[in-house]
Amino acid sequence: MNNKELADLIFPDAKDISYYEEKYPKRNLKEGAVVTRYAPSPTGVMHIGGLYQALIAKKIANQTEGVFFVRIEDTDQKREIENGVSEILNSLEDYGLSPDETIDENGNDIGDYGPYIQSKRKDIYQSYAKYLISEGKAYPCFCTTEDLNEIRENQEKAKQRTGYYGKWTKCRNMPIDMAAEKIKNGEEYIIRLKSPGNEEKKIKHKDSIKGSIEFPENDQDIVIIKSDGLPTYHFAHAIDDHLMGTTLVIRGDEWVASVPLHLQLFYVLGVKPPKYAHIAPIMKEENGAKRKLSKRKDPEAAVSFYKEEGIPKEAVYEYLMNIANSNFESWRRANKDKDVSEFKLELNKMGVSGALFDMVKLLDVSKTVISKFTAEEIYDYVYNWSKEYDKELFDLISNDKEYALKIFGIERGNIKPRKDIAKWSDVKDSIIYMYDNKFYESKTDYEFQKITDKEEIKKIVNEYRDNFFDINDDKQTWFDRMKDLAEKLGYAREVKEYKANPENFKGHVGDISTVIRVVLTGRANTPDLYEIIQVLGKDNVIKRLNND
Ligand code: GLU
Numbered sequence: 001m002n003n004k005e006l007a008d009l010i011f012p013d014a015k016d017i018s019y020y021e022e023k024y025p026k027r028n029l030k031e032g033a034v035v036t037r038y039a040p041s042p043t044g045v046m047h048i049g050g051l052y053q054a055l056i057a058k059k060i061a062n063q064t065e066g067v068f069f070v071r072i073e074d075t076d077q078k079r080e081i082e083n084g085v086s087e088i089l090n091s092l093e094d095y096g097l098s099p100d101e102t103i104d105e106n107g108n109d110i111g112d113y114g115p116y117i118q119s120k121r122k123d124i125y126q127s128y129a130k131y132l133i134s135e136g137k138a139y140p141c142f143c144t145t146e147d148l149n150e151i152r153e154n155q156e157k158a159k160q161r162t163g164y165y166g167k168w169t170k171c172r173n174m175p176i177d178m179a180a181e182k183i184k185n186g187e188e189y190i191i192r193l194k195s196p197g198n199e200e201k202k203i204k205h206k207d208s209i210k211g212s213i214e215f216p217e218n219d220q221d222i223v224i225i226k227s228d229g230l231p232t233y234h235f236a237h238a239i240d241d242h243l244m245g246t247t248l249v250i251r252g253d254e255w256v257a258s259v260p261l262h263l264q265l266f267y268v269l270g271v272k273p274p275k276y277a278h279i280a281p282i283m284k285e286e287n288g289a290k291r292k293l294s295k296r297k298d299p300e301a302a303v304s305f306y307k308e309e310g311i312p313k314e315a316v317y318e319y320l321m322n323i324a325n326s327n328f329e330s331w332r333r334a335n336k337d338k339d340v341s342e343f344k345l346e347l348n349k350m351g352v353s354g355a356l357f358d359m360v361k362l363l364d365v366s367k368t369v370i371s372k373f374t375a376e377e378i379y380d381y382v383y384n385w386s387k388e389y390d391k392e393l394f395d396l397i398s399n400d401k402e403y404a405l406k407i408f409g410i411e412r413g414n415i416k417p418r419k420d421i422a423k424w425s426d427v428k429d430s431i432i433y434m435y436d437n438k439f440y441e442s443k444t445d446y447e448f449q450k451i452t453d454k455e456e457i458k459k460i461v462n463e464y465r466d467n468f469f470d471i472n473d474d475k476q477t478w479f480d481r482m483k484d485l486a487e488k489l490g491y492a493r494e495v496k497e498y499k500a501n502p503e504n505f506k507g508h509v510g511d512i513s514t515v516i517r518v519v520l521t522g523r524a525n526t527p528d529l530y531e532i533i534q535v536l537g538k539d540n541v542i543k544r545l546n547n548d
Contacts, residue, residue, distance in 0.1 A: 001176045007134035007257050010191070012220040014123065014130040020243060024113055027245040033066035035247045038092075038099070039237065039400045041073045042084025044305040046091040047295060048357075049252065049282050053318050054097045056279065057250045059345045061100075066247070069101035069238060072117040075230045085117070091303045095313050095449040104191055113244040118236050125231040128239050128269065129191050129224055137196075138224060140179050140189040141171040165195065165219045172221055191225035193235075197264055205259050206256040209249065234258065238265040246274045253278035277347050282323065283354035293357055302358060310385045311425025314340075315366035321345070322365065323355040363422040371417040375408035378421075382408075393428040396435055407434050413526045415428035417526050424490045433521045434532070436540065440547075451509045460489060460515045464511075471538040475530050486512045520544050 001009075027035060036057035040050055056068075061068035070092065072085055086105055092098055099110025115121050131139035141149075147170060153163045171179070183189065197217035205213050224235035226468055231239070241249060252377040256278040266273035283290045285299060293301045300306075306316050321328045331343050370378070379401065384396035408431075411418035420430060432438045452458060468485045470477075473514060483493040486509040492498035498508035517529050520541065526532060533541055 001178065001180050003136045006135040006140075006180055007130045008174050009183055010133060010140060011126045011130040015125040017127050017131045020124055020127060024245070027067065027113075030065060032064055034060055035066040035067045035069075035245050036061045036250050037069045037071055037241070037244065037246050038071050039071045039240075039251070040088050041076060042081060042088060043076070043085070044081060044295060046087055047293075047301055048306075048316075048320075049293065049301075050088070050318075051091065051095060051097070051303050052282060052323070053250060053252065053279055054092055054349075055095070055317065055320050056277075056324060056345065056350075058097050058099070060248065060347065062341070063344060067100050067245075068111070069111060069113070069244065070099040070103075070116065072103065073129045073233065073236065075118045075233065077119070077228075077230075091149055094307070095303075095317060118240070119230070121236070121240070122229060122231075124243070125225065125236055125239055126229070129231075129235070129306045132224070132268065133191065133194070138191050139172060139174070139194055139221075140183065141169075141192045141221075142174075142179075142182055142187050142189045142225075143170055145516075146526075161199075163220045164192065165221060167198075169221055176297050187300055188227055190223050192221040192229050193224050193265070193268065194276045195219050195221050195264065196268065197260070203260055203263065205263065205276070207256070207259075208275055209280075210253070210256065210278055210352050211258070211348075211349045213259070215257075215260045220261065222261060233264060234261055238262060238269060241270045241291065242266065242269065242273050248277060250277045250279060253280050266316040277350075280351055280354040282357050284357050290354065290356065291355070296335040300357065308389060310381075310389065310427075311362065311366050311422070312369060312381060312424075315362065319362040319365045320368060322361070323357070324384055325349045326351070363506065367419045370410075370420045370421050375405045375412055376407040378412075378427075379405055380425050382424050386427075389425070390428060396428075396432075396438070402533075403434075404431075407431050410531045410535060420527070433523060433526075434535065436543075439522065439544070450507055451515050457515055457519075460485070461519055461545050463489065464516055465542060469541065471533070471541070478530050478533075482513050482516075483509050519547075 003514070021195065038050070038054040038057050060066070060069040070089070072088070074085075085103070085107075089102065101109075101113060101116060103109055103114070107117065109116055112401070129138060133140075142165075143164075151164070151168050152162050153172070155168060160168075169192075171192070195218055198221040199216050199219045201217045202214050205215065205218055207213055222234060223232050225231055226251070234235045237249075240246075256276075258274060262276075263273050281292045284293045284425065294300050304314070318328075318332070321340060321343060325343075325345055327349060328343060335342070382393070382397060382404075386397065421427060451460070454521045466484055468481045469479075473481065487493050489512070491512055492505040492508040495508045495510055498505050513529060514524060517526060517532075518524055519537065520529070521532060536544070
């Protein structure tokens with residue numbers, strides 16, 4: 001028996017690889033266009049690190065007018081979770097990272113290079129495995145777990161590297177007839193690569209992020225097809241990225257050590273390897289030490305966390321861009337109003353050690369992002385968020401949309417918009433006093449700041465209400481009247497006037513307006529008081545002033 005006959009015996013129905021080579025022709029793209037992919041395994045909730053990889057892959061494809069596709073890697077069926085695929089696809093869509101090609105929610109392919117889910121590509125992998133066997137580049141291996149344990153023990157005793165390689169392999173040089181006999185007898189087997197590598201030799205790899213790296217060649221006869229007939233990740237990714245026309249594999253750097261093996265697989269298959277860009281993981285600082293953001297320990301590792309907190313996707317996106325390229329921040333400062341898509345991401349500017357995830361910084365980015373939204377946009381976001389996560393807030397804003405829009409419009413749309421909201425879960429606290437029933441419900445002893453004397457407060461409030469308040473005043477007039485009020489009651493019209501001669505005054509105009517602010521809102525710090533008064537309206541203002 002020869003190799004070809006052995007290959008036929010193992011995979012009698014597998015097609016010749018020429019069938020697939022023709023079915024998936026080289027992509028017709030313009031010069032410089034990069035084809036990237038995100039290739040998640042549907043084994044758990046969507047991780048922020050996955051979103052980060054997808055974002056970079058999509059951005060690089062878009063920047064070069066290339067293609068970004070998503071391939072679901074589900075060959076490890078033991079680890080799969082229910083709805084894992086739709087969770088991934090929905091998260092990508094939420095963040096504006098929809099791929100050009102993938103599967104839809106019913107598992108149908110969108111694109112010409114599918115199936116985009118590995119479990120439907122079994123025949124393809126088997127064809128390529130058959131090809132390798134027929135070329136003598138792969139072989140069936142019958143080793144049992146006991147055999148493998150024995151090999152390992154012997155290696156350890158001899159102080160040698162462990163693994164299935166070189167002289168330690170039991171099945172690599174098994175006569176073909178013997179292998180055929182075992183198969184015919186129904187013995188279990190897997191398919192291994194017959195590695196042509198030599199550990200003593202080095203290969204050079206130029207990673208698009210990590211730069212030049214040197215590795216020893218791979219000499220392990222790794223498993224390419226498992227006993228369930230499905231491929232290992234290593235084998236599957238090589239065939240898929242070849243047939244799907246990936247030109248740049250962007251993936252987590254836990255795979256960087258596999259590069260020698262992967263390049264060897266492309267070599268053995270006789271096809272051109274893609275380029276690789278290995279992304280350092282997102283890290284977290286804990287007790288002064290850096291560690292990977294962990295699904296188990298860190299709630300912020302799950303993409304769903306941001307949705308629950310109400311951190312807008314635009315903010316998460318910008319923040320991830322910040323982590324990816326440190327020059328993003330200065331670009332943003334110089335281009336405040338540009339769309340983030342105009343920023344040019346450069347892989348060689350990505351850090352080679354993991355970037356630190358900083359929640360404070362994310363919330364800061366988020367405040368700026370939210371400050372640019374219109375009142376309508378804020379309303380829509382808060383409406384959708386509160387519908388799911390905060391019934392009280394939902395009822396407040398949806399009962400009277402016009403009023404809510406006025407509230408959200410306070411200090412918005414001008415050159416220095418308010419920046420006090422970082423997430424939708426902050427909104428309730430920042431607007432609740434604008435709602436009468438909630439305002440009176442929550443009334444406690446106010447912090448009046450500087451002026452605390454009850455009589456004095458009463459005098460200021462009454463005087464303001466009776467002689468200095470007119471809802472029709474424009475902002476300047478309103479402020480001038482506040483000064484008039486201050487003057488009348490013995491306070492300085494200007495802060496600096498007060499500072500020059502504090503002994504001449506009871507205080508200054510700021511102290512007076514703080515009293516009015518606290519009486520009207522229950523807070524010493526709020527957005528612009530004039531705008532608040534305008535939104536509350538005359539009757540409400542009078543009512544609140546009367547109450548104290
Ligand atoms: N399925 C692999 C993972 O989830 C993909 C690695 C790759 O992008 O090639 O880690």
